[in-house]
Amino acid sequence: MTEATGTPFVLNTDKGLETSLRGFLRQLLESGNIGALILPLKVPSGDSFAWIMLNDAGMIDDAVPFPATMPVQGAKALRSLTRKERGELTVMALMRPCEIRAGIELSKLGQVNTENLILATYDCAGAVPLQSYVSDPAAAEKNFKEFFITGEPDQNAKPICASCTDFSMVDSDIHFGYFGVREKGMLVIPGTVRGTDLLKKMDLQTASGSELLPVWKAEVEKLTEKRSSVRKIVFKKTEKDISGFTGMLNVFENCIGCHNCQSVCPVCYCRLCYFGSEASRTNPEAMVNEAVKRGGISLPPDRIMFHTGRLAHMSLSCVSCGQCTDACPVSIPVADVFSFVAEQTQHTFEYKAGRNDGKPLPLRDFKKSELPGVHKLVKDAEPGGTSHE
Amino acid sequence: MNKEFTPRITSFLCKWCSYTGADLAGTSRLQYSTSIIPLQVMCSSRVDPVFLLKAYLSGSDGVLMGGCHPGDCHYETGNYHTRRRFALVKEVFDSLGLESARLKLSWISASEGPKFARVANEYTEEIRKLGENPTRKSIFL
Amino acid sequence: MSSINIEKSAEKGINDLLRHLLGNGKVDAVLAMRMVKSSGAWDLALVTDVKNLAELSPLAPVMTVNASQVLSNLSLSGKKIAAVLKPCELRGFVERVKREQGSLENLITISHTCGGVFPLDLVVEGSVDDLLHKYEKVVATGEIPSNIRDTCKACEHFIPMNADITIAAAGECKPGHGCMIYINSDKAKEALLECTGHHGNDLLDPISLEKLAAARAKEREKLFSSIEKDCSGLDGLVNIFGKCVGCHGCSRVCPICYCTLCDFESANFDYNLPYFEEHLARKGALRLPPDTMLFHMGRLTHMSFSCVGCGMCSDVCPVSIPVAAVFSRTGAKTASIFDYVPGRDVAEEIPVMIFKEEEFPELG
Incomplete structure (x- = not known):
């Protein structure tokens, strides 16, 4: 308030x-x-x-x-x-x-x-x-x-x-x-x-x-x-639902790739969504090769990519209006996931979507010294870091 | 019927024939309906069916398409395509129970000044009888 | 041309057929519907390993996407692919090929007489095992299941038009008849030379489908006349499409709407303030965002003559507008003025790309 x-x-x-x-x-x-x-x-x-x-x-x-x-x-x-x-x-x-x-x-x-x-x-x-x-x-x-x-x-x-x-x-x-x-x-x-x-x-x-x-x-x-x-x-429930390698897969398993969630999203303003563009079109030969590697693939391709990509593109501005869930023809609780992830990403940048408090969009701004969490990740990834244990 | 009603007829006229025909009507001092709002297009086939829809939904009481006579298109076949597209839009209107009489296609050559004036006047009368386009008032379009 | 009878159910027979094609290197991959066993979720699967063929349910009455959309890109892979398509998916693909959105060259298209598909919300509600069981029973009697898509009930084109291979899966079946596979092209004939089963020269018997055809025609009449009643005149149009939320989901899932950027999402339909002010001055009010009716009418003029009536648009509509019924009804009319049948023949050109010098004498 x-x-x-x-x-x-x-x-x-x-x-x-x-x-x-x-x-x-x-x-x-x-x-x-x-x-x-x-x-x-x-x-x-x-x-x-x-x-x-x-x-x-x-x-x-x-x-x-x-x-x-x-x-x-x-x-x-x-x-x-x-x-x-x-x-x-x-x-x-x-x-x-x-x-x-x-x-x-x-x-x-x-x-x-x-x-x-x-x-x-x-x-x-x-x-x-x-x-x-x-x-x-x-x-x-x-x-x-x-x-x-x-x-x-x-x-x-x-x-x-x-x-x-x-x-x-x-x-x-x-x-x-x-x-x-x-x-x-x-x-x-x-x-x-x-x-x-x-x-x-x-x-x-x-x-x-x-x-x-x-x-x-x-x-x-x-x-x-x-x-x-x-x-x-x-949020606790959502965190549990989407965690782990199969979490997102399970939540979005019914996704048919219609992109309704994106088109009704107020902050997804792009006229042509990257995930509907030629740039994101999978090379067909690579697609079959991928299928050969795995014995088979699920189509349309890149559905999880679409949702995680959208999380990266817009979760910082997500206002949790729930339109995505309303528009989903296969009843995926899209908004629960996006709202939960949005809280995390906005918290990371000490940003709150929809405020008119003079704070710039997080990705349009930076400080020379910030984000200790990322700093730690980078350090851990260095030779001798904890990620090599 | 409201006597005050002055129809507005959005008219897409091709540069080479119909628009020149309209010009000729003017230079020949032929009186034609002021309801005609002429828009010059390079060829009647430049007109996307959506232009007709937009004119209709924006409250035009009539929409007139003017092109060269079949066979006389400056670009040889443009108006044949126009005819197909016009037939298509008309069918869409009919199938939705909309008044397809609000759409008119007419072939008018550059030398047919009198024909242009006649088509303009007759079509205006026809639209006057139809009355105001209900899209003029609808707010949910 | 020729036929093969595999003495098994249609489901098992088609599995044998796919096993033959993939196992003997006749194709590199198979595209068909699949139910993921662990969760009951449905997807289209591209299978390259014979072991995984058992997962497929190629004849299942489920359509998560109109496969022709996926096939467009896939068909350019240079690999040989056997695609199991519903008749409307195949027709959709033919329409796409005409628009240079894919190629039939490396495909073996397998289609089947179609009993219709379940609406998506029914599919995601829970297990469909029970529904499937009932569906199969009804379809085998040549009747229309009550819970399939409205446009499926009203679909006249349930016999594939130009598939390389046609499977008999709907219509009155004689018990013990086995899985009938009809071969319609040289490509398919060559691929199936050594396929096990009784090879013969049977032709798909349309008589067994007459009852279904009659029932469908009746449903079509019913659906179209109800739309004609509801969606008539400007008021009718606003009544049907007035609640549209402008998500454009209908156009994105449409097999014919192939444009990467739809005209109606382009800057062509962004307006300056004077546009809005003019509307305010004239009507005292206008809708925001504008152009709701224009979008649907525009789409009708852009693609209705190629509409294959698959019903995807209605299924994804968040406000339950009967989009598919309106579009297939108008589509039937716009196609008929050009004597056009969408998906009938890949050599037949899209009506707006061609013309005759003498036609439509009543115009102009």
Whole structure:
């Protein structure tokens, strides 16, 4: 959880969280301080949501500010809008914390330009898996309501959500906080100078949230603690599952090489993934020779290579949104593995994906003296080192 | 029907025939529909089927493809390919129950200024009868 | 041309056939489906050691990838390979060869009358032993198993079109008939000269497949008319494809979509801000990322006439869009206007690469 940069306001929630948030958004759009909003709307078939950029205030009533599931990672919407040109239009996007964090990673990677974006987040209770939503929207909505109220993702939520500890205020410009205070109101918390300025300009005639802020904070901390303990358990299991020579093989044995996990990943921004390119195409003769050497090989080739390669390419920026697991047609718990490995790689570089704390991407930076672990590995590999024992 | 409705017809016209035909219509002071939005292409076969789709999905009420008469293509066979691709896109539209009348292919030579004006006017009328393209308003495309 | 009857089940018979080919050096490797015994996971295996042939389940109703994708690269190895393909995989490969994505030169293609395959989620759910047992029983009676892919139920091309070797594996079987192997090319004939079994001159009997053909035609009609109802007009299109998440998995697993970089992932479809502003001004709203319908309609124009209806696209769709049904239905229509049948003949050119001077008189 990041800190407020100014005094929070309180929105009246007598008519429910969604209504009060819609009212705020309408006021914001009509104030002229922003040019458009990016919000989820239900698709006409009613079994999913789509990101819609709108400047027609009348459409806000159709928006679903807290959607039960996450069909398209929001950072992808931000990317499609700002990758080519930044422009003058100020747009506010209301998204889950992991979507905004991915957006921030993409901005470091030069794929999103946040200059004229207002990034807004809300306390995220988790999301239901996309497949469960699509197959039975009504049941999924019902399940979502249950953990939306408690703030504790249960067995009906995406597995990754239960172990997510970045579910509340991240480096967003504005955060909507309601955990622990929803009966009394919803906090509108500025998180950046830009957010503070915007709220000032809006001149909200609502109560100050100074009193509710500590209550909300305590609740978020309590939930963070709970999720941390779940995280430990989940990671322990994943560590066991993927360890050893056969670990990855077992976890990914059903992989068909469709690369859905990569294409829905918000931080895998390459237009042409290296692992789909000509450069990575196996020489066919070498492939048969390899088969001769081993008596046979499994095809398509390089599936484990793909996953480990992706871990090397993007785990430092992984925000653990779980889209990869949702998109896997053969139900591999991709996100569990990536989230676990991401924690290790990010820890190595004392980096946290999705933070806007001025730290550069780890692989774009170095210090002359760092990474004692690697130093030790190099030393051990030298003649006489421990690796020769 | 809304009398105010002015169709917008994205028109891909080949440089050698149809576009020159449109020019001739102009220099001959022939009145033709202002709904026509001409885009010059070197050959009608330059037009990827996706261009037609993009024009349609972006709210064009009609999409006109103009090329040289079969056999007269400046590049000899370009317009034969155009015809196949056009037939293909039309079939895709029909199979999806979309209004394939919003797509039109016409052979107009450089000397056929009057034909260009006639095609432009008739097609505009046809589209006017069809009404506004529903893609103009749909937000989920 | 000729035939061989091995007095065993089809599964065992094809294993003998592969053993003959690999064991006697007729081929360097065999490509076929395999179930990994220890875990029950399925993959395509390239086997070079006769000892490992027993692991293969060449006729299993499972398709993890359309093998034609893998075969494209593999077929350029310069090595002789016997590939066991489902009819749609073979047709897909023929379409790829037409697009210069592979070669038939060093291949012996083995295909079989196909009873259809299970959807992927069924395959990964757990052990398929029970399912397989039931499947075999139903297929042998010439009926359609209820749990195969929708497009398989509706597939008319379950008899391989141009395989070097065809195995009878579906349709009404006479008990004790054995494994019938039909040889369709000189290449295959030469390779199988000394294969054990009763050599003869039998031809694949289409009559035994009539019941299945009729059932499939009925299912096809049913599937297509339901799609025609659901996916009609702009509203229908948005209803079907509106929930698309833009993962493009359907195009990546498609045997026909061979482009290394799909047009719809290229910079051609990145937009400047004025594009978005124009949409906002006109409609008050637009979808991000844009071009969801364009992608699917675009793919329909780019490849539908070559669609072999394998159903991989539907299987990998994370939001259960019936992609394959839409594409095979439109594909049947776009192919028919050019009198084209995808995968029928490698010498037949892709319809958009050729033309006739006199055609489509109603256009222009």
